[in-house]
Amino acid sequence: MQKTVHKVMRKTILPEGPMLLARGLDASDMAVMCFDPVADRILECSARLADLSGYPSSQLLAMSVSTLFAEQLPSLVAFSQACLENKNSYTSELHLCCADGSTRAVEVYGSAFTENQRPLLLFTLFDTRYCHSLRVEADAARYHRGGLMEWKRIEEVFSEFERENQLILNAAGEGIYGVNTEGITTFLNPAAEKMLGYPAAELVGRNAHECIHHSHEDGTCYDIHTCPIFAAFHDGSVHQVGDEVFWRKDGTAFPVEYTSTPIEDGGRVVGAVVIFRDVSERREAERRLRLAMAEVERLKQRLELENAYLQEEIRAEHNYREIVGRSDAIRNTIAQIELVAPTDANVLITGESGTGKELLARAIHEASDRRTRPLIRVNCAAIPRDLFESEFFGHVKGAYTGATSDRIGRFELADGGTLFLDEVGEIPLELQGKLLRVLQEKQFERVGDAQTRRVDVRVIAATNRDLKTDIREHRFREDLYFRLNVFPIESAPLRQRVEDIPLLATYFLEKACRKLNKPVLPISLAVARRLQSYSWPGNIRELENVIERAVIVSSQGKLKIDIPDLTHPPTTEPAPPPSWEGAGILTEDQRRASERANLISALQQCGGKVSGREGAAALLGLKPTTLYSRIRRWRIDVGAVKSGRPGHSLNS
Secondary structure, eight states: OHHHHHHHHHHHTOSSOHHHHHHHHHHSSOEEEEEETTTTEEEEEOHHHHHHHSOOHHHHHTSOHHHHTGGGHHHHHHHHHHHHHHSEEEEEEEEEEOTTSOEEEEEEEEEEEEETTEEEEEEEEEEHHHHHHHHHHHHHHHHHHHOHHHHHHHHHHHHHHHHHHHHHHHHOSSEEEEEETTOBEEEEOHHHHHHHOOOHHHHTTSBHHHHHSSBOTTSOBOOGGGOHHHHHHHHOOOEEEEEEEEEOTTSOEEEEEEEEEEEEETTEEEEEEEEEEEOHHHHHHHHHHHHHHHHHHHHHHHHHHHHHHHHHHHHSOOSOSSOOOOSHHHHHHHHHHHHHTTSOOOEEEEEOTTSOHHHHHHHHHHTSTTTTSOEEEEEGGGSOGGGHHHHHHEEOTTSSTTOOSOEEOHHHHTTTSEEEEETGGGSOHHHHHHHHHHHHHSEEEOBTOOOEEEOOOEEEEEESSOHHHHHHTTSSOHHHHHHHTTEEEEEOOGGGOGGGHHHHHHHHHHHHHHHTTOOOOOOOHHHHHHHHTSOOTTHHHHHHHHHHHHHHHOBTTBOOOOOHHHHSOOOOOOOOOOOOOSSOOOOHHHHHHHHHHHHHHHHHHTTTOOSSTTSHHHHHTOOHHHHHHHHHHTTBOHHHHHHTOSOOBSOO
16 A cells, blocks of 8 residues: 555656655645545545544545545535546535534645556645635735835725725614624614714713613613623524614614624624614504504494495385375475485384385485485394394493404494484383483493494484374383474375375386286276275285285286285175264264265266266366365275165275
């Protein structure tokens, strides 16, 4: 082996003197090794390689080359292949794995040669750090030899570097300051001076933590041992923080986010540089954004509830969407609506069930200045007694069992709009006082909440009950009645709107035909008269149901109304008006019965003819239109009178 090394040295470095060469290599700073790349074995090495790696020479000769460069095997293979192909190569990317577990960067010059037809490699290794120091010393010596002018030029270069760095620090918008390993401030840029209120001369040389970072936002002490800025030069890691405050010289605090980066010199941490920014405006913007988002969420929930109510209203079967009719009763009602709609007065709509009270409420709302806000309907008869207060005023989470979230009440939902209280007479007596308070003071509290809320709501109430009787029987508060009954409107029953029945029947017929996908059927005069002859105790709702049922059962393009009350009117003769002896004073019922009997007698005498020269109208001295109106009012069957059938009316 010794002979082989000597032969290698003689061939690659010096032509003679193998022993002299070996001593020279051992004395130099070069670490040399010869190895077989195929067998991955070190054949010979210099003493300097043992010093560089920390392994004894005997151990090195027993090691494989891949073990010595264990962490960079791919780079070692690539470099060896380059040496074999090019005969010579150089790299500065390899690291020796030393005996103490550390790695050492080396520069390697490689040469390839052949021994007994076996390719071998000769690596000459230099400690990279040592080579760098030699180059620095050589450069310094060259500058020294260059004289004073060269040193002046170098000084100017460094001065320019320092000036440019200072310009960068001064121009930076973020605050920047440095600390050494003891936490002492070493420099401070102008942006940091402005934000902290400390001149650089006053803060430099003082402990930065004790001046600007000594307390949390709530004033509690900030232990220096837990400070992320100090941790940067203790653990050598970069620390980013976004939820702390710095304290100004005047004692005020401002929120900051900062990055503390360790400063290293020769592999040793000597301090940290801190870059921070004032995030007060951003925090305020975030706070306003959160408030805005909360308001948006509140409005979203309210809009969703409004949409839910509106969808519920759309799905509900209203009598009709516009007022249909031309009778005096309807014209009077429309006139009342036009009077009260522009005001904010509360309205009480009374009338029998099925007369369209809700339609009147909608007409008032649509004609008012509140039409851009919702009309919220509350069916007081459908709300359980225990939920009345929650339904009207809402509740907060946890107010009672089952209240799993906050809920907006109908009053709050109708804020700025109209609240329609249908069947208002069904409200429990114990809750009428709270309703009265809202109507009087325009404020309320949710169930389980102490916060008083104000609302601007117009109330339209409707009932088919006699509230005055309820007041006398202590079922309804008189003061609430007067508060609701600011402007009363009576919804006339259908029997008082006989002339509107054909119009309503036509409207409902078209609606039912569209709904059932059938062609629109005509209403004959005979059908219209039969509809007008009925008393309609269920009012408009009953008429709509009769028409829809007729459309369903009709066939061959003919409308078939098969309601028993319509197809078979009563056949009993109306009782003759009783005769009274004495003063001849009649009650109202007696007077009407007498007048009705007189009208029937006139029709019988005229053969059922109403108008014309020989008609009953001329006989009675009435206008034909007036007589027709009375015939409808008293439900007299003119056809029965004309044919001489025993019955003269549908209902006596």
